[in-house]
Amino acid sequence: MTxxxxxxxxxxxxxxxxxxxxxxxxxxxWPLWAxxxxxxxxxxxxxxxxxxxxLRKALRREFGSDLLAGISILTSVVLQEYLAxxxxxxxxxxxxxxxxxxxxxxxxxxDALAKRMPNLAHLQKDxxxxxxxxxxxxxxxxxxxxxxEISPVDGVVVExxxxxxxxxxxxxxxxxxxxxxxxxxxxxxxxxxxxxxQATALAKDxxxxxxxxxxxxxxxxRPQMRRLGDQLGAWYTPLAVTLALLAWVFxxxxxxxxxxxxVATPCPLLIAIPVAIIGAISLSARRGxxxxxxxVLEQVDNCRTIILDKTGxxxxxxxxxxxxxxxxxxxxxxxxxxxxxxxxxxxxxxAQAISRAAQEKGLVLEEAQEIREAPGxxxxxxxxxxxxxxxxxxKLEAPMVEQLPPNDHGLEAVLxxxxxxxxxxxxxxxxxxxxxxxxxxxxxxxxxxxxxxxSGDREEEVRFLAKQVGLIPGLPxxxxxxxxxxxxxxxxxxxxxxxxxxxxxxxxxxxxxxxALAAATVGLALGxxxxxxxxxxxxxxxxxxxxxxxxxxxxxxxxxxxALQSAIGGMVLSxxxxxxxxxxxLPPLGGAIAQEVIDLVAVLNAxxxxxxxxSLSDYSEKTG
Numbered sequence: 333m334t335x336x337x338x339x340x341x342x343x344x345x346x347x348x349x350x351x352x353x354x355x356x357x358x359x360x361x362w363p364l365w366a367x368x369x370x371x372x373x374x375x376x377x378x379x380x381x382x383x384x385x386x387l388r389k390a391l392r393r394e395f396g397s398d399l400l401a402g403i404s405i406l407t408s409v410v411l412q413e414y415l416a417x418x419x420x421x422x423x424x425x426x427x428x429x430x431x432x433x434x435x436x437x438x439x440x441x442x443d444a445l446a447k448r449m450p451n452l453a454h455l456q457k458d459x460x461x462x463x464x465x466x467x468x469x470x471x472x473x474x475x476x477x478x479x480x481e482i483s484p485v486d487g488v489v490v491e492x493x494x495x496x497x498x499x500x501x502x503x504x505x506x507x508x509x510x511x512x513x514x515x516x517x518x519x520x521x522x523x524x525x526x527x528x529x530q531a532t533a534l535a536k537d538x539x540x541x542x543x544x545x546x547x548x549x550x551x552x553x554r555p556q557m558r559r560l561g562d563q564l565g566a567w568y569t570p571l572a573v574t575l576a577l578l579a580w581v582f583x584x585x586x587x588x589x590x591x592x593x594x595v596a597t598p599c600p601l602l603i604a605i606p607v608a609i610i611g612a613i614s615l616s617a618r619r620g621x622x623x624x625x626x627x628v629l630e631q632v633d634n635c636r637t638i639i640l641d642k643t644g645x646x647x648x649x650x651x652x653x654x655x656x657x658x659x660x661x662x663x664x665x666x667x668x669x670x671x672x673x674x675x676x677x678x679x680x681x682x683a684q685a686i687s688r689a690a691q692e693k694g695l696v697l698e699e700a701q702e703i704r705e706a707p708g709x710x711x712x713x714x715x716x717x718x719x720x721x722x723x724x725x726x727k728l729e730a731p732m733v734e735q736l737p738p739n740d741h742g743l744e745a746v747l748x749x750x751x752x753x754x755x756x757x758x759x760x761x762x763x764x765x766x767x768x769x770x771x772x773x774x775x776x777x778x779x780x781x782x783x784x785x786x787s788g789d790r791e792e793e794v795r796f797l798a799k800q801v802g803l804i805p806g807l808p809x810x811x812x813x814x815x816x817x818x819x820x821x822x823x824x825x826x827x828x829x830x831x832x833x834x835x836x837x838x839x840x841x842x843x844x845x846x847x848a849l850a851a852a853t854v855g856l857a858l859g860x861x862x863x864x865x866x867x868x869x870x871x872x873x874x875x876x877x878x879x880x881x882x883x884x885x886x887x888x889x890x891x892x893x894x895a896l897q898s899a900i901g902g903m904v905l906s907x908x909x910x911x912x913x914x915x916x917x918l919p920p921l922g923g924a925i926a927q928e929v930i931d932l933v934a935v936l937n938a939x940x941x942x943x944x945x946x947s948l949s950d951y952s953e954k955t956g
């Protein structure tokens with residue numbers, strides 16, 4: 333990228349100096365060569381390596397719009413149209429610099445992923461605590477993870493009790509309780525309590541290292557997308573060169589060859605398409621969508637398969653109490669009040685869901701006393717005159733378990749009052765209000781043929797959500813697939829398999845989605861939860877809205893339409909000009925003027941992309 337950027341800067345400086353000499357500072361008696369000298373430098377130092385690179389592409393039979401631009405540089409030298417040649421040098425080098433930047437983002441993703449891990453671990457050895465590098469940690473070593481730190485190792489808790497956020501690995505939005513014997517994954521964020529973890533793997537074999545390996549592999553195997561300008565240039569370039577040669581052969585005048593090529597200079601491709609893309613990037617930014625890789629704007633309208641992460645993408649990423657089953661003489665309000673009175677003192681992942689449900693019902697909570705939360709036993713306390721216990725079904729005796737309803741749809745907590753089974757609470761990850769309408773409109777308005785949901789959650793939770801949003805029994809004319817319990821490696825395998833069949837759009841929000849975002853044709857990240865995710869994605873929706881996803885898809889379609897109008901319209905006019913030049917009706921100078929008019933028309937049309945249309949979305953956010 334350094335070479336291309338240097339050539340682009342050289343072209344800008346050379347043209348600026350030329351214009352200053354010509355219109356401001358050049359005395360009337362200066363020779364012409366002094367005026368042209370800055371442009372010669374641009375064409376010599378900048379144009380030569382570009383033309384050489386394009387010649388090598390031609391030998392490989394790669395005929396794009398940039399090849400015709402290379403011929404135009406040579407033609408401009410022959411015609412002594414040095415300013416036009418310098419401008420083409422600027423367009424070529426600037427475009428290649430942008431492409432090199434996009435490719436270089438691979439290292440940025442890996443850097444962000446690597447920086448997430450701490451450089452040092454708190455090694456507990458011989459009664460002392462030492463700071464050691466991750467490479468120094470051996471299997472069996474004890475490492476202390478302080479509150480809110482990231483776990484540097486895979487291991488097992490040997491001291492302490494608390495919770496960890498492992499959502500970047502599992503995709504589940506809940507904090508996971510950790511007691512002695514619990515497994516810990518490297519990269520997990522610790523909660524409020526210190527934990528002592530015994531390492532079970534070396535740093536190079538850790539879960540985090542495996543994700544980095546998958547990420548690196550995804551970047552190296554990122555789909556190669558053929559840009560719109562190259563697709564059009566693949567037929568436009570041979571046509572222009574062939575027409576120019578025929579004009580020369582049948583007329584015997586080499587000036588006609590030059591005249592045709594001057595008219596054929598592919599400025600509608602080199603200028604109009606980038607102008608449309610820049611307008612689309614600007615419009616996206618105003619809608620809260622940051623486009624990191626411009627090629628995704630060209631590709632998103634070609635996607636017929638959408639792959640959705642579940643948690644935080646089609647759901648809100650938080651647990652919601654969905655049902656309360658009561659037993660014996662207990663009623664729902666009584667049980668919810670007792671549970672909330674106890675849970676407001678808990679850091680349990682589901683405590684907030686119970687507290688919110690009680691608040692929504694306007695329940696008056698009582699003071700809880702004698703609260704204790706013994707490892708592996710649940711939460712125990714006294715509310716009023718009753719002893720209240722909140723635990724899981726695995727902690728109950730067999731007769732009580734037999735009374736519980738089947739747990740086939742998500743998380744669960746069981747309430748005991750004075751030793752009696754009182755209630756079973758069921759929880760789910762709440763779907764976004766507009767998820768169903770968003771999914772239902774994709775086939776009709778975006779020609780989506782396949783929808784896939786991939787998640788690290790349990791199959792029961794994924795299927796329950798699918799029923800809520802209409803994916804079960806299925807959507808009309810759309811193939812739907814559900815994939816639960818997926819690791820980052822498995823997500824990447826799914827995305828690669830689908831991308832081999834056709835263009836794919838992957839939408840996700842967690843670090844565990846980063847490799848899949850990189851492997852898809854178009855990766856779209858929701859929110860700014862992670863630098864790793866946003867670096868891996870081609871575009872980022874800042875406010876995590878499905879409405880913005882729909883707008884991004886429409887912006888991509890609109891950009892492609894306007895870019896094609898500008899490019900094809902400009903090329904059609906250029907072909908007319910080429911025919912006139914081939915017939916001898918248009919000399920090289922006239923051809924240059926005609927091409928400038930064509931360029932102006934194409935660019936003015938491309939500028940329409942920057943304006944916000946009346947509507948950028950075509951589905952209702954209201955629930956049906």
